[in-house]
Amino acid sequence: QSALTQPPSASGSPGQSVTISCTGTSSDIGKYIYVSWYQQHPGKAPKLIIYEVSQRPSGVPDRFSGSKSGNTASLTVSGLQAEDEADYYCSSYAGSNSLGVFGGGTKLTVL
Amino acid sequence: EVQLVQSGAEVKKPGESLEISCRASGYSFRNYWIGWVRQMPGRALEWMGIIYPESSDITYNPSFEGQVSISADKFSANAYLHWSSLKASDTALYYCVRPIVIQGLLINIDLWGQGTLITVSS
Numbered sequence: 001q002s003a004l005t006q007p008p009s010a011s012g013s014p015g016q017s018v019t020i021s022c023t024g025t026s027s028d029i030g031k032y033i034y035v036s037w038y039q040q041h042p043g044k045a046p047k048l049i050i051y052e053v054s055q056r057p058s059g060v061p062d063r064f065s066g067s068k069s070g071n072t073a074s075l076t077v078s079g080l081q082a083e084d085e086a087d088y089y090c091s092s093y094a095g096s097n098s099l100g101v102f103g104g105g106t107k108l109t110v111l
Numbered sequence: 112e113v114q115l116v117q118s119g120a121e122v123k124k125p126g127e128s129l130e131i132s133c134r135a136s137g138y139s140f141r142n143y144w145i146g147w148v149r150q151m152p153g154r155a156l157e158w159m160g161i162i163y164p165e166s167s168d169i170t171y172n173p174s175f176e177g178q179v180s181i182s183a184d185k186f187s188a189n190a191y192l193h194w195s196s197l198k199a200s201d202t203a204l205y206y207c208v209r210p211i212v213i214q215g216l217l218i219n220i221d222l223w224g225q226g227t228l229i230t231v232s233s
Contacts, residue, residue, distance in 0.1 A: 003155035036219040045206060045223035046156075052218070089156055093218055099146075099158035099172050100217050 004029065004090055004103035011109040012080045020106045022073045022090030028101055030071040034093035037066055037075045040105075041086045050075060077108070085110045113137035115145075115207045115224035122230045123197050130193040131227045133207030140188035141165040144212045147181060147192050150204040150226070161210055161217070162190065197231045204228050 005023040012018035022029070022037075029035055035053045038046035048057055050066040053073065063078045073092070077084050090103040118132045135145065146161030160171040164185040171181070183190045190207060207224035210217050 034216065034218040038220070045225055046220075047223070048219055048221055057221070091156070091219070093216055096215065099161065099170065102156035102158075104155040 004092060004101055006088075006090060006103040006106045008104070009107045009109065011111055012077075013111045014080050014082065016080050017076060017078045018080060018108065019074050019076045020088055020090075020108065022075070022092075022103045024071050024073070024092055024101070026071060028071075028092040028094040029068060029073050031095075032093045033068075034100075035066070035068055035073045036091045037064075037073075038089045038091070039086050040089065046089060080110050082110050084108060113222060115209065115222055117205075117207050117224040117227045120228040120230070122232070124233055125197055125199055125231055127197050127231075128193070128195050129197055129229065130191050131205060131229070133190040133192075133224050135188045135190070135209075138209075140183075141185040144210050144217075145183060145190045146208050146210055147179075147190075148206040148208050148220075149175075150206065151202075156206075159192070159205075161212075164188075164190070197229075199231050199233075201229060202231045 037050035039049045040046040049060045053068045054066040065076045067074050087105045089105045094101045116134045141164045144161045147159040149157045158172045159175045160181045162169045162181050162183045164183040180193045204226045206226050208220045209222035
């Protein structure tokens, strides 16, 4: 199972919006709603911020939103804040013969 | 508090064996799947495998089957990742995780340990 494809970096100024893409195939993102996004600050463990394409766990600000079109999922961070600077990883369910697949990660810089 | 606490960093030589651990607390350990994820520098996160402590059912990522073994002790609420013969390519950060599995579908990870850095070098 190949990794999902994410851009290595993204950036935006405080208050702006930035969108990070995650491209898979018709066997993972294109087929299932089980797309998740994780935020990882330096030296910390990843944290779930989006599940089932667009759902936010309790406590995650509504500045974070998710969507999917075809084989590509997207994470949008609106109203960028300095604390949003982190690495972001997508993942997707990929069928009963797989534990799932992750993206390579995108480093978000707040300028 | 619901948490996963992993054992500390290790520096080992190629060919040595190693077992790292993950202690769960704050929830019913035996009734949730628990697993391991590898993070190599500059590479995507990778599932290694998961185990259901109550039954010891295990599912490995085929890429890791035969390379590591996963176990769990439902009485002490610990999960383990074991290598019998380490390679330099095993150098990575390893996370203990609690995946959410619903009707057989592994849909996301809602709890992560702090990670254990393994360095294998001669």
